[in-house]
Amino acid sequence: MSGQKTNEKSGEGEDWLLPEENRDHLRGLFAEMREPLSLEVFTKDGQNDSYNEAVVRFMRDLDRLGDKVKVLFHKIGEGRAEKLKVFRSPTILIEPDKYPIRYTGAPLGEEARTFIGTIMLVSRGVSGLSELSLALLSSLDETRHVRVFVSPACPYCPGQAANALKAAIARPGLVSAEVVETGENRELTVKYQAHSVPLTVINETFRQKGFYPEERFILELVGLKPSEELIGKAKAEAGIGEETTEVDVVVVGAGPSGLTAAMYAERSGLKAVVLEKGVVGGQVALTPEVENYPGFKRIGGIQLMELIAGQARQYCQVREGEEVREVKINERIEAVTDRAAYKAKALILATGAASRKLGVPGEKKFFGRGVSVCASCDGWNYKDKNVIMIGGGNTALTEALYLKNIGVNVTVVHRRDSFRAEERLQESLAREGVPALMNTVVKEFIGHETGLTSVRLEDVNTGEQKEMPVSGAFVAIGWIPNSKLAAGIGVKLDEAGYIAADRSMRTNVPRVYACGDVIGGVRQIVTAVGGGATAAVSLFEDISNPYWRK
Numbered sequence: 001m002s003g004q005k006t007n008e009k010s011g012e013g014e015d016w017l018l019p020e021e022n023r024d025h026l027r028g029l030f031a032e033m034r035e036p037l038s039l040e041v042f043t044k045d046g047q048n049d050s051y052n053e054a055v056v057r058f059m060r061d062l063d064r065l066g067d068k069v070k071v072l073f074h075k076i077g078e079g080r081a082e083k084l085k086v087f088r089s090p091t092i093l094i095e096p097d098k099y100p101i102r103y104t105g106a107p108l109g110e111e112a113r114t115f116i117g118t119i120m121l122v123s124r125g126v127s128g129l130s131e132l133s134l135a136l137l138s139s140l141d142e143t144r145h146v147r148v149f150v151s152p153a154c155p156y157c158p159g160q161a162a163n164a165l166k167a168a169i170a171r172p173g174l175v176s177a178e179v180v181e182t183g184e185n186r187e188l189t190v191k192y193q194a195h196s197v198p199l200t201v202i203n204e205t206f207r208q209k210g211f212y213p214e215e216r217f218i219l220e221l222v223g224l225k226p227s228e229e230l231i232g233k234a235k236a237e238a239g240i241g242e243e244t245t246e247v248d249v250v251v252v253g254a255g256p257s258g259l260t261a262a263m264y265a266e267r268s269g270l271k272a273v274v275l276e277k278g279v280v281g282g283q284v285a286l287t288p289e290v291e292n293y294p295g296f297k298r299i300g301g302i303q304l305m306e307l308i309a310g311q312a313r314q315y316c317q318v319r320e321g322e323e324v325r326e327v328k329i330n331e332r333i334e335a336v337t338d339r340a341a342y343k344a345k346a347l348i349l350a351t352g353a354a355s356r357k358l359g360v361p362g363e364k365k366f367f368g369r370g371v372s373v374c375a376s377c378d379g380w381n382y383k384d385k386n387v388i389m390i391g392g393g394n395t396a397l398t399e400a401l402y403l404k405n406i407g408v409n410v411t412v413v414h415r416r417d418s419f420r421a422e423e424r425l426q427e428s429l430a431r432e433g434v435p436a437l438m439n440t441v442v443k444e445f446i447g448h449e450t451g452l453t454s455v456r457l458e459d460v461n462t463g464e465q466k467e468m469p470v471s472g473a474f475v476a477i478g479w480i481p482n483s484k485l486a487a488g489i490g491v492k493l494d495e496a497g498y499i500a501a502d503r504s505m506r507t508n509v510p511r512v513y514a515c516g517d518v519i520g521g522v523r524q525i526v527t528a529v530g531g532g533a534t535a536a537v538s539l540f541e542d543i544s545n546p547y548w549r550k
């Protein structure tokens with residue numbers, strides 16, 4: 001094999017990229033590797049130089065952490081790169097003679113974890129897919145090339161990247177996986193219109209937006225059709241009914257509130273399950289930094305939620321990718337998802353809130369192609385580009401500051417003459433020199449097939465309109481409670497659509513409790529966890545001594 005091997009393994013005293021604590025952790029992990037493997041790194045001077053440098057340093061570190069990982073460095077344009085069809089810098093291939101796994105771009109930020117996870121799976125020669133996924137994948141008899149577009153701070157990207165990588169490990173003869181960092185590969189990002197990540201493109205045409213639960217991903221990978229169609233058909237053909245699980249409490253939503261509720265329920269001796277339609281973390285996973293959660297001066301939103309979810313998982317099952325689509329109230333309460341039905345004595349609704357839409361022309365059309373509601377997911381695509389942040393509350397200003405911090409030219413657009421956000425954030429915005437257009441509203445999102453190109457703004461005082469060229473627009477104009485499920489079972493809502501719950505987090509429907517953002521009020525992490533704990537304690541008391549039977 002051509003390629004230049006790195007220096008001797010010891011590497012002590014040399015310049016490390018990884019902090020000592022991470023090196024120790026990785027040394028421990030690599031010691032558990034079954035088979036040695038090779039990582040091949042391809043770079044080209046003048047193409048993403050700063051990322052090339054970061055990748056080379058990261059890979060050198062990995063190479064020096066033991067004898068199991070061998071790193072080979074190549075230049076694009078030379079024989080090995082031509083043979084393996086590597087044209088983009090940086091690119092990393094994992095054990096390329098055996099597995100069609102490719103990182104197009106540096107696996108930094110959130111992606112580093114998936115990358116290390118993949119190394120460990122490859123070394124063991126196992127995919128890590130569930131039995132069901134493996135069974136579904138065994139029916140594949142054609143090739144699939146899966147491209148997952150990601151960005152370093154996107155909380156949902158690692159899960160989707162892992163889906164593709166595991167499938168390639170399981171069926172390397174048929175499935176190839178490529179993780180594409182959007183910020184470093186603008187041309188591909190534009191070509192595939194991957195302005196909102198994660199975006200998965202299978203065999204050039206079939207697209208999945210967002211993070212998919214593993215089995216759903218595999219089902220669609222094989223069938224190249226939306227899973228709803230495929231599941232319904234397969235169940236009908238096989239005559240399979242719904243799988244039913246019996247628990248004491250079903251918690252809907254794995255944000256801070258739901259996870260805390262489940263933890264408290266289990267600690268009272270009740271069997272709980274948390275059902276989450278996406279991934280754990282709720283809105284906190286979209287929060288770049290949290291500075292007001294007691295005990296942490298400053299912590300990344302994802303990190304905080306990993307700690308909370310890790311603790312919850314010690315007590316109960318947290319099932320991601322299971323949206324509760326229907327609740328039936330009978331002698332037992334039944335929560336129905338695509339995969340199963342859960343019967344319980346009580347239900348806790350911790351469904352949180354979703355971002356509010358502006359409702360103007362072009363918003364839907366350009367959603368995911370310039371219009372976004374998640375700066376930490378999509379902000380990286382707009383480095384050095386002009387974008388607007390629409391809104392005047394804490395979220396809008398926090399996200400505008402985040403965008404500014406990562407090198408995006410952001411202007412805040414707000415319909416009033418003053419911000420609603422905390423004083424501290426307003427001061428930071430002024431200090432950072434983020435421009436703001438006050439008394440201004442967005443009337444239309446304008447663009448063409450490749451995405452958003454401008455917005456039409458209107459001065460609310462004069463009615464004067466102007467077109468502002470932008471590549472992106474982030475909408476942060478508030479939240480609407482996810483209370484549809486509650487309304488469907490007769491739970492009372494207030495005039496703004498929030499669930500009406502009392503101090504014990506009871507709703508008007510016996511055995512149904514609600515907590516967190518879905519009940520309105522202060523809508524912060526501390527209140528969400530407080531509400532979760534209260535709901536669990538109340539329902540424990542009520543199950544032991546039902547007030548509705550008195």
Ligand SMILES: Cc1cc2nc3c(=O)[nH]c(=O)nc-3n(C[C@H](O)[C@H](O)[C@H](O)COP(=O)(O)OP(=O)(O)OC[C@H]3O[C@@H](n4cnc5c(N)ncnc54)[C@H](O)[C@@H]3O)c2cc1C
Pocket residue numbers: 252253254255256257258275276277278279280281282283284286287288289290291292293322323324325350351352353395398399482485515516517518523524525526528
């Ligand atoms: C950008 C941003 C920054 C923020 N910064 C801060 C901050 O610095 N400090 C602070 O204290 N707060 C902050 N907040 C507010 C904080 O995130 C929320 O108050 C908190 O997340 C509410 O928690 P929750 O568990 O009630 O709901 P959520 O976090 O919204 O979680 C609800 C969960 O329920 C799931 N769900 C909904 N419907 C279903 C269904 N039918 N089936 C299954 N699952 C379902 C959702 O997918 C979601 O994961 C911020 C919010 C945002 C958006």
